Amino acid sequence: MSIAPSVVPRPIFPVTAKVAPAQLQEVSKRFGDTLALDRFSFTIPPGELVALLGPNGAGKTTAVRLLLGLAHPTSGQARVFGLDPRDAANRIRTGAMLQVGKVPETLRVREHLALFSSYYPDPLPMAEVLEAAGLRGLENRLFGQLSGGQKQRALFALAICGNPDLLILDEPTVGLDVEARRAIWDQIRHFLRGGRSVLLTTHYLEEADALADRIVVIDRGRSIAEGTPADIKGNAHGKQIRCATTLDLETLRTLPTVSTVRRDGDIAVLIAGNSEAVVRELLLRDSSLSNLEIRSAGLEEAFLALTHSQTEVA
8 A cells, every 4th residue: 555655734724722622621421321421521732642542431432422513511511623513613624534424335435535525625635635545546446345444544535635623533543454554654643743633542552652642541431541652651560471371360360569461362461560570480380381571561551450440449
């Protein structure tokens, strides 16, 4: 997939540091008896990418829908460029790529782009959008004839074609191979260099680590951590130990200084404050231990530690 590295959307409006492109202030949202968001607040500053991370059902999609004006807070306030998200002026400044919703499969890629571009006063040239999304040569193909990865790239193209100031990306690289995913990352970085802002939700923690200026971790509708990727990773105390072992998870949890344990296929993954002591104990208890690897804990381990601690509290 060939993607031009130089596609940077041109501004429609001057970007001002005085008004946050997007903000939720003490927002609660109920769906019947279900509390999806509980006094949840976060801000997307101008020119930054904020990654909203959380387990399934944490409230990420609800937050996205509020910022797009697809839902209204039960209490609190949602603002986009200082206005109600449903304000027409915000519609032409915001682009979105969502997991939900269907795109007519009987229209060609170029027809979809032409239709979406017509909604905006200053859309990007179609050739630039096709190049940015890696869709060169596919513009005359029916959407229904695209592969899963090609459909994701087409949805990304629809999100950027209007030349927005705020881009909301909900799981944008699901179904993409490594090359295509990293190519989309490059385009997101260039988008940001134009002074624009991005809200990203993703289950690929490597993606958040690579792209985000700031990360907000949400669980059960509440913010449980916020900071730079380095700040969040600071919540994962100790080292990650990976190994193939015959010891079960319950036994591994009893080892000294081990905070979390999980399986990654046939490999056990442990986070321990004293990795040397844990490795000595593993070797004593399991003579068949193999594939031993020790490394610094990363964003995934911090995320698991944060959300696991919330589960224990509940």
